[in-house]
Amino acid sequence: MPITRVPLREQIHSELLDRIHSGDIPPGSRVQDTTLARQLGVSRTPVREALIRLARDGVLDSDTGRGFRLRPFARAELRDVGGILAVLEPLALGLAPDFSPERLTGLADLARQLEQARGDVARIVELDEAWHRSLLADCPNRRLLELIATLRQVPRRYLHAYLREARRVSLSALHHTRVLDALRRGDRSAAAALLERRWRRGIQEMEGWIP
Protein backbone atom coordinates (compact mmCIF):
# COMPACT_ATOMS: atom_id res chain seq x y z
CA MET A 1 0.00 0.00 0.00
CA PRO A 2 1.40 3.34 -1.01
CA ILE A 3 1.58 5.55 2.04
CA THR A 4 0.06 8.88 1.18
CA ARG A 5 -0.31 11.79 3.51
CA VAL A 6 -3.38 13.63 2.37
CA PRO A 7 -3.61 17.14 3.82
CA LEU A 8 -6.68 17.78 5.90
CA ARG A 9 -7.76 20.56 3.57
CA GLU A 10 -8.18 18.07 0.74
CA GLN A 11 -10.08 15.54 2.79
CA ILE A 12 -12.36 18.30 4.00
CA HIS A 13 -12.77 19.54 0.44
CA SER A 14 -14.05 16.15 -0.73
CA GLU A 15 -16.27 15.79 2.30
CA LEU A 16 -17.85 19.18 1.62
CA LEU A 17 -18.39 18.36 -2.05
CA ASP A 18 -20.16 15.19 -1.01
CA ARG A 19 -22.43 17.08 1.33
CA ILE A 20 -23.17 19.68 -1.30
CA HIS A 21 -23.98 17.14 -3.98
CA SER A 22 -26.11 15.05 -1.71
CA GLY A 23 -28.18 18.12 -0.90
CA ASP A 24 -27.28 18.16 2.78
CA ILE A 25 -26.40 21.80 2.41
CA PRO A 26 -29.28 23.69 0.79
CA PRO A 27 -28.39 26.25 -1.91
CA GLY A 28 -28.07 29.74 -0.51
CA SER A 29 -27.37 28.60 3.02
CA ARG A 30 -24.39 29.78 4.98
CA VAL A 31 -21.34 27.60 5.35
CA GLN A 32 -19.39 28.53 8.45
CA ASP A 33 -15.89 27.42 9.16
CA THR A 34 -16.50 27.36 12.91
CA THR A 35 -19.45 25.02 12.63
CA LEU A 36 -17.73 22.70 10.18
CA ALA A 37 -14.57 22.60 12.24
CA ARG A 38 -16.59 21.54 15.25
CA GLN A 39 -18.48 18.92 13.28
CA LEU A 40 -15.41 17.43 11.66
CA GLY A 41 -13.24 17.61 14.75
CA VAL A 42 -10.52 19.70 13.15
CA SER A 43 -9.41 23.27 13.49
CA ARG A 44 -10.66 26.16 11.43
CA THR A 45 -7.48 26.50 9.38
CA PRO A 46 -7.83 23.51 7.03
CA VAL A 47 -11.58 24.09 6.86
CA ARG A 48 -11.04 27.64 5.68
CA GLU A 49 -8.52 26.47 3.12
CA ALA A 50 -11.08 24.06 1.70
CA LEU A 51 -13.76 26.77 1.70
CA ILE A 52 -11.50 29.23 -0.09
CA ARG A 53 -10.84 26.64 -2.78
CA LEU A 54 -14.53 25.90 -3.20
CA ALA A 55 -15.18 29.61 -3.52
CA ARG A 56 -12.53 29.91 -6.23
CA ASP A 57 -14.07 26.96 -8.05
CA GLY A 58 -17.38 28.78 -8.05
CA VAL A 59 -19.21 26.42 -5.76
CA LEU A 60 -19.45 28.88 -2.88
CA ASP A 61 -19.99 32.61 -2.81
CA SER A 62 -17.77 34.62 -0.53
CA ASP A 63 -18.18 38.26 0.40
CA THR A 64 -15.22 39.57 2.26
CA GLY A 65 -16.01 39.78 5.93
CA ARG A 66 -19.29 38.02 5.46
CA GLY A 67 -18.18 34.46 5.11
CA PHE A 68 -19.23 31.77 2.67
CA ARG A 69 -22.55 30.54 1.42
CA LEU A 70 -23.57 27.89 -1.05
CA ARG A 71 -24.20 29.54 -4.39
CA PRO A 72 -27.90 29.30 -5.32
CA PHE A 73 -28.76 27.58 -8.58
CA ALA A 74 -28.62 29.96 -11.52
CA ARG A 75 -29.26 29.39 -15.20
CA ALA A 76 -26.40 31.66 -16.16
CA GLU A 77 -23.84 29.67 -14.21
CA LEU A 78 -24.96 26.38 -15.66
CA ARG A 79 -24.96 27.80 -19.16
CA ASP A 80 -21.53 29.37 -18.71
CA VAL A 81 -19.83 26.29 -17.35
CA GLY A 82 -21.71 24.03 -19.75
CA GLY A 83 -20.54 26.12 -22.67
CA ILE A 84 -16.95 25.66 -21.58
CA LEU A 85 -17.23 21.93 -21.02
CA ALA A 86 -18.98 21.47 -24.35
CA VAL A 87 -15.73 22.61 -25.92
CA LEU A 88 -13.16 21.13 -23.56
CA GLU A 89 -14.42 17.57 -23.38
CA PRO A 90 -14.44 17.11 -27.16
CA LEU A 91 -11.00 18.68 -27.23
CA ALA A 92 -9.72 16.14 -24.71
CA LEU A 93 -11.35 13.33 -26.61
CA GLY A 94 -9.68 14.45 -29.81
CA LEU A 95 -6.26 14.50 -28.17
CA ALA A 96 -6.49 10.96 -26.80
CA PRO A 97 -4.71 8.19 -28.69
CA ASP A 98 -6.68 5.33 -30.21
CA PHE A 99 -8.89 3.48 -27.78
CA SER A 100 -7.75 0.09 -26.61
CA PRO A 101 -10.24 -2.77 -26.65
CA GLU A 102 -10.03 -2.92 -22.83
CA ARG A 103 -10.99 0.70 -22.53
CA LEU A 104 -13.91 0.20 -24.88
CA THR A 105 -15.12 -2.78 -22.89
CA GLY A 106 -14.84 -0.78 -19.69
CA LEU A 107 -16.91 2.02 -21.18
CA ALA A 108 -19.54 -0.41 -22.39
CA ASP A 109 -19.66 -1.91 -18.91
CA LEU A 110 -20.24 1.44 -17.30
CA ALA A 111 -22.94 2.27 -19.83
CA ARG A 112 -24.70 -0.97 -19.01
CA GLN A 113 -24.55 -0.31 -15.29
CA LEU A 114 -25.93 3.14 -15.93
CA GLU A 115 -28.98 1.73 -17.65
CA GLN A 116 -29.63 -0.53 -14.72
CA ALA A 117 -29.21 2.18 -12.12
CA ARG A 118 -32.54 3.84 -12.81
CA GLY A 119 -33.79 5.67 -9.79
CA ASP A 120 -30.65 5.66 -7.66
CA VAL A 121 -29.60 9.27 -8.17
CA ALA A 122 -26.26 9.16 -6.40
CA ARG A 123 -25.26 6.07 -8.34
CA ILE A 124 -26.32 7.48 -11.68
CA VAL A 125 -24.29 10.61 -11.18
CA GLU A 126 -21.31 8.66 -9.98
CA LEU A 127 -21.42 6.27 -12.93
CA ASP A 128 -21.82 9.09 -15.41
CA GLU A 129 -18.81 10.75 -13.84
CA ALA A 130 -16.83 7.51 -14.09
CA TRP A 131 -17.86 7.07 -17.71
CA HIS A 132 -16.60 10.49 -18.69
CA ARG A 133 -13.41 10.10 -16.72
CA SER A 134 -12.74 6.79 -18.40
CA LEU A 135 -13.57 8.25 -21.81
CA LEU A 136 -10.95 10.95 -21.44
CA ALA A 137 -8.44 9.12 -19.27
CA ASP A 138 -5.94 8.59 -22.07
CA CYS A 139 -5.77 12.23 -23.06
CA PRO A 140 -2.13 13.25 -22.62
CA ASN A 141 -3.00 16.80 -21.59
CA ARG A 142 -3.11 16.29 -17.83
CA ARG A 143 -3.77 19.91 -17.24
CA LEU A 144 -6.87 19.76 -19.39
CA LEU A 145 -8.17 16.72 -17.54
CA GLU A 146 -7.74 18.40 -14.18
CA LEU A 147 -9.51 21.48 -15.45
CA ILE A 148 -12.41 19.44 -16.76
CA ALA A 149 -12.69 17.62 -13.44
CA THR A 150 -12.89 20.91 -11.58
CA LEU A 151 -15.44 22.42 -13.93
CA ARG A 152 -17.61 19.33 -13.86
CA GLN A 153 -18.29 19.89 -10.18
CA VAL A 154 -20.72 22.60 -11.15
CA PRO A 155 -23.10 20.79 -13.53
CA ARG A 156 -22.76 17.77 -11.29
CA ARG A 157 -24.45 19.63 -8.48
CA TYR A 158 -27.25 20.66 -10.80
CA LEU A 159 -27.62 17.15 -12.15
CA HIS A 160 -27.96 15.75 -8.66
CA ALA A 161 -30.72 18.17 -7.79
CA TYR A 162 -32.37 17.78 -11.18
CA LEU A 163 -32.59 14.04 -11.04
CA ARG A 164 -33.76 14.14 -7.45
CA GLU A 165 -36.37 16.84 -7.77
CA ALA A 166 -37.54 16.63 -11.34
CA ARG A 167 -38.17 12.91 -10.88
CA ARG A 168 -36.29 12.08 -14.01
CA VAL A 169 -34.92 8.60 -13.79
CA SER A 170 -31.98 9.33 -16.02
CA LEU A 171 -30.56 11.95 -18.29
CA SER A 172 -30.72 10.69 -21.83
CA ALA A 173 -28.40 7.80 -21.12
CA LEU A 174 -28.63 6.99 -24.79
CA HIS A 175 -25.71 9.17 -25.74
CA HIS A 176 -23.28 6.85 -24.00
CA THR A 177 -23.86 4.07 -26.47
CA ARG A 178 -23.86 6.43 -29.44
CA VAL A 179 -20.47 7.86 -28.53
CA LEU A 180 -19.21 4.37 -27.92
CA ASP A 181 -20.38 3.23 -31.36
CA ALA A 182 -18.53 6.07 -33.01
CA LEU A 183 -15.37 5.13 -31.10
CA ARG A 184 -15.72 1.49 -32.14
CA ARG A 185 -15.86 2.67 -35.74
CA GLY A 186 -12.72 4.65 -35.03
CA ASP A 187 -14.57 7.82 -35.93
CA ARG A 188 -13.12 10.16 -33.35
CA SER A 189 -14.51 13.37 -34.72
CA ALA A 190 -18.04 11.94 -34.78
CA ALA A 191 -17.59 10.92 -31.15
CA ALA A 192 -16.40 14.40 -30.27
CA ALA A 193 -19.36 15.97 -32.05
CA LEU A 194 -21.77 13.69 -30.20
CA LEU A 195 -20.14 14.55 -26.93
CA GLU A 196 -20.52 18.25 -27.60
CA ARG A 197 -24.13 17.88 -28.61
CA ARG A 198 -24.78 15.89 -25.48
CA TRP A 199 -23.52 18.75 -23.35
CA ARG A 200 -25.63 21.32 -25.10
CA ARG A 201 -28.73 19.16 -24.87
CA GLY A 202 -28.14 18.18 -21.27
CA ILE A 203 -27.55 21.72 -20.14
CA GLN A 204 -30.62 22.90 -22.00
CA GLU A 205 -32.74 20.24 -20.38
CA MET A 206 -31.57 21.15 -16.89
CA GLU A 207 -31.82 24.86 -17.56
CA GLY A 208 -35.50 24.55 -18.26
CA TRP A 209 -36.02 23.09 -14.83
CA ILE A 210 -34.10 25.59 -12.71
CA PRO A 211 -36.52 27.47 -10.44
Added chain:
Amino acid sequence: MPITRVPLREQIHSELLDRIHSGDIPPGSRVQDTTLARQLGVSRTPVREALIRLARDGVLDSDTGRGFRLRPFARAELRDVGGILAVLEPLALGLAPDFSPERLTGLADLARQLEQARGDVARIVELDEAWHRSLLADCPNRRLLELIATLRQVPRRYLHAYLREARRVSLSALHHTRVLDALRRGDRSAAAALLERRWRRGIQEMEGWIP
Protein backbone atom coordinates in the same frame (compact mmCIF):
# COMPACT_ATOMS: atom_id res chain seq x y z
CA MET B 1 -13.91 56.01 -4.43
CA PRO B 2 -15.45 52.63 -3.80
CA ILE B 3 -14.12 51.29 -0.55
CA THR B 4 -12.96 47.75 -1.11
CA ARG B 5 -11.47 45.50 1.47
CA VAL B 6 -9.09 43.25 -0.35
CA PRO B 7 -8.06 40.22 1.69
CA LEU B 8 -4.35 39.94 2.34
CA ARG B 9 -4.21 36.60 0.57
CA GLU B 10 -5.20 38.27 -2.69
CA GLN B 11 -2.76 41.12 -2.36
CA ILE B 12 -0.03 38.63 -1.60
CA HIS B 13 -1.11 36.51 -4.55
CA SER B 14 -0.65 39.43 -6.95
CA GLU B 15 2.63 40.40 -5.38
CA LEU B 16 3.95 36.88 -5.79
CA LEU B 17 2.82 36.70 -9.39
CA ASP B 18 4.68 39.93 -10.05
CA ARG B 19 7.84 38.56 -8.51
CA ILE B 20 7.52 35.34 -10.45
CA HIS B 21 6.96 37.09 -13.77
CA SER B 22 9.75 39.54 -13.21
CA GLY B 23 12.13 36.66 -12.64
CA ASP B 24 12.92 37.60 -9.04
CA ILE B 25 12.18 34.04 -8.09
CA PRO B 26 14.18 31.64 -10.25
CA PRO B 27 12.36 28.54 -11.55
CA GLY B 28 12.88 25.54 -9.33
CA SER B 29 13.71 27.57 -6.25
CA ARG B 30 11.91 27.10 -2.97
CA VAL B 31 9.19 29.46 -1.90
CA GLN B 32 8.82 29.46 1.85
CA ASP B 33 5.89 30.90 3.68
CA THR B 34 8.04 31.88 6.67
CA THR B 35 10.44 33.91 4.56
CA LEU B 36 7.72 35.63 2.58
CA ALA B 37 5.73 36.43 5.69
CA ARG B 38 8.80 38.09 7.18
CA GLN B 39 9.51 40.02 4.00
CA LEU B 40 5.95 41.23 3.53
CA GLY B 41 5.34 41.95 7.18
CA VAL B 42 2.32 39.70 7.49
CA SER B 43 1.66 36.40 9.16
CA ARG B 44 2.09 33.02 7.56
CA THR B 45 -1.65 32.36 7.23
CA PRO B 46 -2.51 34.62 4.27
CA VAL B 47 0.83 33.82 2.67
CA ARG B 48 0.07 30.12 2.80
CA GLU B 49 -3.38 30.74 1.35
CA ALA B 50 -1.82 32.56 -1.58
CA LEU B 51 0.74 29.78 -2.05
CA ILE B 52 -1.92 27.09 -2.01
CA ARG B 53 -3.81 28.94 -4.72
CA LEU B 54 -0.71 29.34 -6.86
CA ALA B 55 -0.05 25.64 -6.47
CA ARG B 56 -3.57 24.81 -7.61
CA ASP B 57 -3.15 27.12 -10.59
CA GLY B 58 -0.06 25.17 -11.54
CA VAL B 59 2.45 27.94 -10.94
CA LEU B 60 4.04 26.27 -7.92
CA ASP B 61 4.78 22.66 -7.16
CA SER B 62 3.89 21.41 -3.73
CA ASP B 63 4.91 18.12 -2.18
CA THR B 64 3.06 17.51 1.03
CA GLY B 65 5.33 18.17 3.94
CA ARG B 66 8.03 19.60 1.73
CA GLY B 67 6.63 23.00 0.99
CA PHE B 68 6.39 24.91 -2.27
CA ARG B 69 8.78 25.58 -5.09
CA LEU B 70 8.47 27.46 -8.34
CA ARG B 71 7.72 25.00 -11.11
CA PRO B 72 10.61 24.77 -13.57
CA PHE B 73 9.88 25.59 -17.19
CA ALA B 74 8.62 22.58 -19.08
CA ARG B 75 7.59 22.18 -22.69
CA ALA B 76 4.73 19.88 -21.74
CA GLU B 77 3.14 22.43 -19.44
CA LEU B 78 3.34 25.19 -21.99
CA ARG B 79 1.92 22.95 -24.69
CA ASP B 80 -0.89 21.72 -22.44
CA VAL B 81 -2.01 25.13 -21.29
CA GLY B 82 -1.48 26.62 -24.72
CA GLY B 83 -3.67 23.96 -26.26
CA ILE B 84 -6.46 24.86 -23.88
CA LEU B 85 -6.18 28.59 -24.44
CA ALA B 86 -6.05 28.13 -28.20
CA VAL B 87 -9.59 26.82 -27.90
CA LEU B 88 -10.98 28.97 -25.11
CA GLU B 89 -9.98 32.39 -26.37
CA PRO B 90 -11.60 31.91 -29.78
CA LEU B 91 -14.64 30.57 -27.97
CA ALA B 92 -14.86 33.71 -25.85
CA LEU B 93 -14.37 35.88 -28.89
CA GLY B 94 -17.19 34.11 -30.68
CA LEU B 95 -19.57 34.66 -27.79
CA ALA B 96 -18.97 38.40 -27.55
CA PRO B 97 -21.54 40.73 -29.12
CA ASP B 98 -20.59 43.00 -31.98
CA PHE B 99 -17.66 45.26 -31.29
CA SER B 100 -18.39 48.91 -30.63
CA PRO B 101 -16.30 51.55 -32.44
CA GLU B 102 -14.88 52.63 -29.07
CA ARG B 103 -13.67 49.14 -28.31
CA LEU B 104 -12.07 48.88 -31.74
CA THR B 105 -10.31 52.19 -31.25
CA GLY B 106 -9.08 51.05 -27.87
CA LEU B 107 -7.68 47.87 -29.35
CA ALA B 108 -5.98 49.78 -32.14
CA ASP B 109 -4.48 52.07 -29.53
CA LEU B 110 -3.05 49.20 -27.56
CA ALA B 111 -1.66 47.62 -30.71
CA ARG B 112 0.08 50.86 -31.55
CA GLN B 113 1.59 51.14 -28.09
CA LEU B 114 2.76 47.57 -28.40
CA GLU B 115 4.68 48.34 -31.54
CA GLN B 116 6.40 51.23 -29.81
CA ALA B 117 7.28 49.26 -26.71
CA ARG B 118 10.07 47.28 -28.34
CA GLY B 119 12.60 46.19 -25.80
CA ASP B 120 10.70 46.91 -22.62
CA VAL B 121 9.75 43.35 -21.73
CA ALA B 122 7.49 44.08 -18.77
CA ARG B 123 5.59 46.64 -20.77
CA ILE B 124 5.18 44.41 -23.79
CA VAL B 125 3.75 41.60 -21.72
CA GLU B 126 1.46 43.96 -19.86
CA LEU B 127 0.16 45.54 -23.07
CA ASP B 128 -0.37 42.17 -24.70
CA GLU B 129 -2.30 41.11 -21.64
CA ALA B 130 -4.39 44.30 -21.80
CA TRP B 131 -5.04 43.78 -25.50
CA HIS B 132 -6.40 40.30 -24.96
CA ARG B 133 -8.45 41.33 -21.98
CA SER B 134 -9.98 44.15 -23.96
CA LEU B 135 -10.61 41.86 -26.92
CA LEU B 136 -12.64 39.48 -24.81
CA ALA B 137 -14.08 41.94 -22.30
CA ASP B 138 -17.59 41.89 -23.79
CA CYS B 139 -17.95 38.13 -23.68
CA PRO B 140 -20.97 37.46 -21.50
CA ASN B 141 -19.55 34.22 -20.11
CA ARG B 142 -17.84 35.63 -17.00
CA ARG B 143 -16.80 32.24 -15.89
CA LEU B 144 -14.94 31.69 -19.11
CA LEU B 145 -13.15 35.00 -18.81
CA GLU B 146 -12.00 34.23 -15.31
CA LEU B 147 -10.77 30.84 -16.40
CA ILE B 148 -8.84 32.34 -19.28
CA ALA B 149 -7.27 34.89 -16.98
CA THR B 150 -6.10 32.17 -14.63
CA LEU B 151 -4.72 29.98 -17.40
CA ARG B 152 -2.91 32.87 -19.03
CA GLN B 153 -0.69 33.19 -15.99
CA VAL B 154 1.25 30.19 -17.21
CA PRO B 155 2.26 31.23 -20.73
CA ARG B 156 2.73 34.73 -19.40
CA ARG B 157 5.58 33.54 -17.21
CA TYR B 158 7.17 31.81 -20.17
CA LEU B 159 6.70 34.84 -22.37
CA HIS B 160 8.43 37.05 -19.83
CA ALA B 161 11.43 34.78 -19.66
CA TYR B 162 11.45 34.21 -23.41
CA LEU B 163 11.48 37.86 -24.32
CA ARG B 164 14.08 38.58 -21.68
CA GLU B 165 16.45 35.76 -22.40
CA ALA B 166 15.95 35.02 -26.06
CA ARG B 167 16.51 38.70 -26.84
CA ARG B 168 13.43 38.81 -28.98
CA VAL B 169 12.09 42.31 -29.04
CA SER B 170 8.52 41.24 -29.55
CA LEU B 171 6.42 38.21 -30.27
CA SER B 172 4.97 38.54 -33.73
CA ALA B 173 3.04 41.66 -32.82
CA LEU B 174 1.62 41.52 -36.29
CA HIS B 175 -1.30 39.34 -35.34
CA HIS B 176 -2.86 42.14 -33.35
CA THR B 177 -3.57 44.19 -36.42
CA ARG B 178 -4.71 41.18 -38.41
CA VAL B 179 -7.28 40.20 -35.82
CA LEU B 180 -8.37 43.80 -35.61
CA ASP B 181 -8.86 43.99 -39.38
CA ALA B 182 -11.08 40.94 -39.31
CA LEU B 183 -13.15 42.49 -36.55
CA ARG B 184 -13.51 45.72 -38.48
CA ARG B 185 -14.86 43.70 -41.38
CA GLY B 186 -17.26 42.13 -38.93
CA ASP B 187 -15.79 38.73 -39.71
CA ARG B 188 -15.86 37.20 -36.29
CA SER B 189 -15.00 33.66 -37.31
CA ALA B 190 -11.93 34.83 -39.22
CA ALA B 191 -10.83 36.74 -36.12
CA ALA B 192 -11.34 33.66 -33.99
CA ALA B 193 -9.34 31.54 -36.42
CA LEU B 194 -6.51 34.07 -36.41
CA LEU B 195 -6.52 34.12 -32.65
CA GLU B 196 -6.25 30.37 -32.49
CA ARG B 197 -3.45 30.27 -35.00
CA ARG B 198 -1.64 32.94 -33.07
CA TRP B 199 -1.71 30.77 -29.97
CA ARG B 200 -0.39 27.73 -31.75
CA ARG B 201 2.37 29.70 -33.40
CA GLY B 202 3.32 31.57 -30.25
CA ILE B 203 3.48 28.46 -28.16
CA GLN B 204 5.52 26.69 -30.80
CA GLU B 205 7.97 29.56 -30.95
CA MET B 206 8.47 29.60 -27.18
CA GLU B 207 8.62 25.81 -26.97
CA GLY B 208 11.61 25.75 -29.22
CA TRP B 209 13.47 27.96 -26.83
CA ILE B 210 12.83 26.18 -23.56
CA PRO B 211 16.08 24.77 -22.17
Added chain:
DNA sequence: AAGCAGAATACTGTATACAGAACACTGTTC
Protein backbone atom coordinates in the same frame (compact mmCIF):
# COMPACT_ATOMS: atom_id res chain seq x y z
C1' DA C 1 -46.94 49.45 17.68
C1' DA C 2 -43.17 50.80 14.67
C1' DG C 3 -38.71 52.58 14.19
C1' DC C 4 -34.32 53.66 15.72
C1' DA C 5 -29.94 53.89 18.84
C1' DG C 6 -26.82 51.39 21.13
C1' DA C 7 -25.04 47.45 23.34
C1' DA C 8 -24.11 42.59 23.10
C1' DT C 9 -22.97 38.82 20.30
C1' DA C 10 -21.14 36.12 16.59
C1' DC C 11 -18.15 35.55 13.11
C1' DT C 12 -14.49 36.57 9.87
C1' DG C 13 -9.72 37.49 8.82
C1' DT C 14 -5.19 37.46 10.66
C1' DA C 15 -1.55 36.43 14.05
C1' DT C 16 0.79 33.39 16.89
C1' DA C 17 1.81 28.85 19.08
C1' DC C 18 2.66 24.04 18.87
C1' DA C 19 3.65 19.19 17.22
C1' DG C 20 5.66 16.29 14.21
C1' DA C 21 8.23 15.40 9.96
C1' DA C 22 12.14 16.26 6.92
C1' DC C 23 16.75 17.67 6.46
C1' DA C 24 21.62 18.71 7.84
C1' DC C 25 25.31 17.75 10.62
C1' DT C 26 28.30 15.34 13.67
C1' DG C 27 30.54 11.55 15.45
C1' DT C 28 31.22 6.71 15.28
C1' DT C 29 32.02 2.22 13.22
C1' DC C 30 33.86 -0.78 9.70
Added chain:
DNA sequence: GAACAGTGTTCTGTATACAGTATTCTGCTT
Protein backbone atom coordinates in the same frame (compact mmCIF):
# COMPACT_ATOMS: atom_id res chain seq x y z
C1' DG D 1 37.94 7.07 3.92
C1' DA D 2 32.98 5.70 3.38
C1' DA D 3 28.68 4.50 5.35
C1' DC D 4 25.53 5.01 8.82
C1' DA D 5 23.18 6.06 13.26
C1' DG D 6 22.01 9.62 16.29
C1' DT D 7 20.99 14.31 17.31
C1' DG D 8 19.79 19.02 16.62
C1' DT D 9 17.57 22.35 13.71
C1' DT D 10 14.39 23.98 10.43
C1' DC D 11 10.10 23.99 8.38
C1' DT D 12 5.48 22.43 7.32
C1' DG D 13 0.80 21.53 8.65
C1' DT D 14 -2.53 22.29 12.16
C1' DA D 15 -4.45 24.36 16.37
C1' DT D 16 -5.55 28.18 19.05
C1' DA D 17 -5.80 33.19 20.20
C1' DC D 18 -6.97 37.83 19.11
C1' DA D 19 -8.83 42.07 16.85
C1' DG D 20 -12.03 44.25 14.18
C1' DT D 21 -16.39 44.23 11.77
C1' DA D 22 -21.06 42.75 10.63
C1' DT D 23 -25.32 41.27 12.70
C1' DT D 24 -28.74 40.68 16.08
C1' DC D 25 -31.14 41.84 20.10
C1' DT D 26 -32.92 45.02 23.51
C1' DG D 27 -34.92 48.92 25.19
C1' DC D 28 -36.27 53.51 24.38
C1' DT D 29 -38.72 57.11 21.74
C1' DT D 30 -42.46 58.76 18.95
